[in-house]
Amino acid sequence: MRLSRYFLPVLKENPAEAAIVSHRYMLRAGMIKQASAGIYSWLPLGFKILRKLENIVHEEQQKAGHMPMLMPTVQSADLWRESGRYDDYGDEMLRLTDRHGRDMLYGPTNEEQITDTFRSHVNSYKDLPLTMYQIQWKFRDERRPRFGVMRGREFLMKDGYNFDLTKEDALHAYNRHLVTYLRTYERMGLQAIPMRADGGPIGGDYTHEFLVLAETGESEVFYDSEVTDIKLGQRDVDFDDKAQCQAILEEFTTRYARTDETHDEAIFNEVPEERRRSARGIEVGQIFYFGTKYSESMGAKVVDENQNQVPVHMGSHGIGVSRLLGAIIEASHDDKGIIWPEGVTPFHCGIVNLKQGDDEADAACEDLYAALTKAGLEPLYDDRKERAGGKFATMDLIGLPWRITVGPRGLKNGVVEVTSRKTGESEEMTPEAAINKIIAIYANL
Amino acid sequence: MRLSRYFLPVLKENPAEAAIVSHRYMLRAGMIKQASAGIYSWLPLGFKILRKLENIVHEEQQKAGHMPMLMPTVQSADLWRESGRYDDYGDEMLRLTDRHGRDMLYGPTNEEQITDTFRSHVNSYKDLPLTMYQIQWKFRDERRPRFGVMRGREFLMKDGYNFDLTKEDALHAYNRHLVTYLRTYERMGLQAIPMRADGGPIGGDYTHEFLVLAETGESEVFYDSEVTDIKLGQRDVDFDDKAQCQAILEEFTTRYARTDETHDEAIFNEVPEERRRSARGIEVGQIFYFGTKYSESMGAKVVDENQNQVPVHMGSHGIGVSRLLGAIIEASHDDKGIIWPEGVTPFHCGIVNLKQGDDEADAACEDLYAALTKAGLEPLYDDRKERAGGKFATMDLIGLPWRITVGPRGLKNGVVEVTSRKTGESEEMTPEAAINKIIAIYANL
Known part of the structure; x- marks a missing residue:
């Protein structure tokens, strides 16, 4: 993409309404625009990243x-009356009435709809196990929406539902979700720690939340520092292998890690003191097994x-996809802007031309x-007639992990400069070496 | 995908509520499930195709x-009051009120939202031309929703908007959209004819609708039979080349082709009688230039x-993505089921095992x-213990363009059977030849 043709309305000033860094940078980098309170348009740069996150979730x-x-986003109120949640849900549910006077609602979640789909089509144990999921917009009419996409009203969520004959099978589905979520977050450059959580209005005996540590997190969390040393990495997982999935669950959830909702001081104190940590965390997902409730x-x-x-055993499992953008930024930025992890960056590298219009530099x-x-990567080429300082500031703000800087002086010596956004370190090399370096970086992603 | 693990709830009987063939087959093939009147869930097979259509639209x-x-889907009523359309729109607009009593609506279209985005960020001619688009769910509260996804209430639409300094530039954007739409439909195996249309509530002097000929179409159309001979094909298009795009517009729109809304008998009669055609058509897209209205x-x-x-010159351009699924089926089916064009088929071929459990056939x-x-294709392997007749019926219903049939008798002679869904013709060949044939078919798509 050439920046001269891209719609990237960056802001030089910090928007007054943005209280946290992700909100500030998403507005400043031209990723989102507020449409109404807690409701955002995703401008091209923001949408591009959102789509990447979506694709990672789909793949995993x-x-x-x-x-x-x-x-669909619009649901019939009748389904929610069946489950008993229509009256329970309160003001966060956006209720509406269609032209024929029927009560409808904008779905905040989909246990009722998916259960209705299931009961309409499945009636034998032979069709189990079954897990379906979607990535769809939801609406929760928050009283006080804030923090940009972190606590918006219209938000994009992945919600998945498993249907199993037995509790044992359903717990295997639970474990599968834990494994897929760990890998999803790792691919996004996030360390998300599964923590024992509270069932809340969805219900459920077994539930874990996934939390990304960040100062601006809404939850206080308490954990054994050993949990931050565990990585899923590239290990082979056979999702049919119940023992393997269970072992991963145990590996990741045996050590103490809880949010303030479930925190138990007495148990926490059994963790050796030098490993006891308290911090703040952003919730980016939750898994539930709730048995036969629905x-x-x-x-x-x-x-x-x-x-x-027999009633089937169910669970539901969610990832806040639009919220993840905010969480990634909260976890990865500096005072110049965003630092995208390579797995989610909107463009693989920036190309900055220090002297647009100079034949050699342009070429x-x-x-x-x-x-x-040609190598299948997407560079963002800043081909505008701007001063170098402005170009660098834009690249730093939007946070591409790598930048190639091209100028007449370097070219005289046959070199360009490759800079890491994260470390700020630059290295001079031939253009060919720069190309090979960038290709190599993304080869395994 | 193995059919034993896929959620494909096919129905043997024709659902009584389905009045047209696409609705019938989409229900029978387990692609959709009605959630409320005119509102559908997309089951895995339907969603897979919807996503393919979306990707084609994005690419083009x-x-x-x-x-x-x-x-976002939920918009503020205030924006629509600014344009004057809030009161004009009538009962088809789904109006709602949030918990703070603010008037909102579920967007039926997005001219106001995009114009607001534009005016917030762009103030110089240097940032033009600019065209942005989205593929997002819309809601129109049809009084009598029917024909499945063809006339649903919640529907997926691509809507694009161009912003240009001059009318000339905006008409070039119009032409670009015409070209991209032609290619989009051709990749989906559809012949969609651009027809002179009526501006309707969006307004606009220049507007064409794209219509797919089908007996069940909602519009009566009149055209010169020569229009069905023109194809865009694989020709190279330079979208910056105004003359080339204009020439394509003229090539495709000079001959008579109108819907009943704009039909003019006197002009039609100038077409040589043997080329005059009247038929029915399904609207699958529309492009507008409406100048400075918004x-x-x-x-x-x-x-x-x-x-x-100066006020910018604008146009808006839509493709009914969810409706396209219905249109493709209306245009391509027989009495056994759907016949997917190769460009949009959910799976590239089916594999039918005539004797599941037979070691040689299974292997x-x-x-x-x-x-x-391994070749990057997605086969659907019917590995269920069902009779051959049932397996064939399912494959025919869901409409994969190619089927490979494997049975002990053929294998004794070293062959499998490759069958075209469209022609019904079968050919025996070695498994290797079958693989190469399928790979070759999809190599250019």
Whole structure:
């Protein structure tokens, strides 16, 4: 992409309404624009990253055999009356009435809709196990929306639902979700720690929240410092292997790690003092096993091997996709702007032409641009007639992990400069070496 | 994908509520499930195709330099009061009130939101031309929703908006959209004819609708039979080349082709009688140039080269993405089921094992499955213990363009059978030849 043709309305000043760094940088980098309180438009740069996050979620869910589908945003109130949640949900539910006077609502979650889909189509244990998920917009009418996309009203969420014959099978689905979530977050450059959580209005005996440590987090968290040493990494996972998935669950959840909602001082004090940590965390996902709560109330039953009608065991599992953008920025930035992890960066590298209009510099930039594009990468070429300082400030603000700087002086010596956004370190090398370096960085992502 | 693990709830009976073939087959093939009147869940097979259509639209828009972004579904009523459309829109607009009593609405279209985005960020002619688009859910509260996704209430639409300094530039944007739309439909296996249309509530002097000929179409159309002979094909298009885009517009729109709304019998009669056709058509897209209608009323102005504040010239351009699924089926099916064009098929081919459990047949199927998957294709392997007849019926219903049938008898002679869904013709060949044939078919898509 050439910056002269891209819609990137960066702001020089800090917007007054933005209280936290992710909100500030998302506005300043031209990623979002507020449409109404807690409701945002995603401008091209923001949308590009949102789409990348979505794709990572899709890939990791599908590796585990979970099936993508999509439910509508507008739901019938009747379904929620069946489960008993229509009256329970309170003011956060956006209720509406259609032209025929029917009560509808903008879905804040989808347990009812998916259970209705299930009961309409599945009636034998032979069709189990089954896990379906969607990535769809939700609405929660927060009383006081704030922090940009971190606590918006209209937000994009991945919600997945498993249907199993037995509790054991459903707990395997729970474990599968834990593994897929760990990998999803790691690919996004995040360390998200699974913490024992509270069931809340969705209910559930087994539930973990995934928290990213960040000063601006809404939750206070308490953990054994050993939990931050564990990584899923590239290990092979067979999602049909119950023992392997269970072992990963235990590896990641045996040590103490809880939010303030479930924190237990007595148990925490059993952790050796030098490993006890308290910090703040941002919730980026949650998994639940809630047994037969919805299947009983809504009649989602199957015939088992003995011809008995039994309610299925269910769980639901969510990742806040739009919120993740904010969380990544909270976890990865400096005073100049965002620092995108390589797995989610909107463009793989920036190309800064120090002297736009200089034949040699222009040609070298075009060559770099062509070679990187040919290698399947997306560079962002700042081809505007701006001063170097302004170009650097924009690149630093929008946070591409790598920058190639091209100028007449370097080209005389046959070199360009490759700079890491994270460390700020620069290295001179030939354009060919720069291309190979960038290609190598992204080869394993 | 193995069918034993896929959620594909096919129905044997024709659902009584489905009046047209696409609705019937989408329900029977387990692609959609009605959630409320005119509101559907997209089950895994339907969602897979929807996503393919979305990706084609994204690719073709981006080739023309149009930038993807995303606007929220819930909009503030105030914006619509500014343009004057809040009161005009009538009962089709789903109006709602948030917890603080603010008037909101579920967007049926987005001219106001995009104009607001534009005026907040752009104030110089130097930032033009600019075209942004989104693929987002919309809601129109149809009085009588029907025909499944063809006339639903919640529907997925691509809507794009161009902002230009002059009418000439805006008409070039119009032409670019015409070209991208033609290519989009052709990739989906559709012939969509641009027809002179009526501006309707969006307004506009220049507007064309794209219509797919089908008996069940909602519009009566009249055209010169020569229009169905023109194809865009694989020709190279330079979207910066105004003359080339204008020439394509003329090539595709000079001959008579109008819907009943703009039909003019006198002009039609100038077409040689043997080329005059009347038929029915399904509207799958529309492009508009509407000048300064919204930029004037909403104050979207830029400074021109002479430092004058001038309102920008705009157009909006839509493709009904969810409706396209129905349109493709209406245009491509037989009495056994759907026939997916290769460009949009959910799986590239089916593999039918005639004797599940037979070691040799199972092994041959697994080999085919592995080889096709390795080649980057997605086969759907019917590995269920069902009778051949049932397996064939399912494959025919869901409409994969190619089927490989594997059975012990054929394998004794070293062959499998490759069948075209469209022609019904079968050919025996070695498994290797079958793999190469399928790979070759999709190599250019």
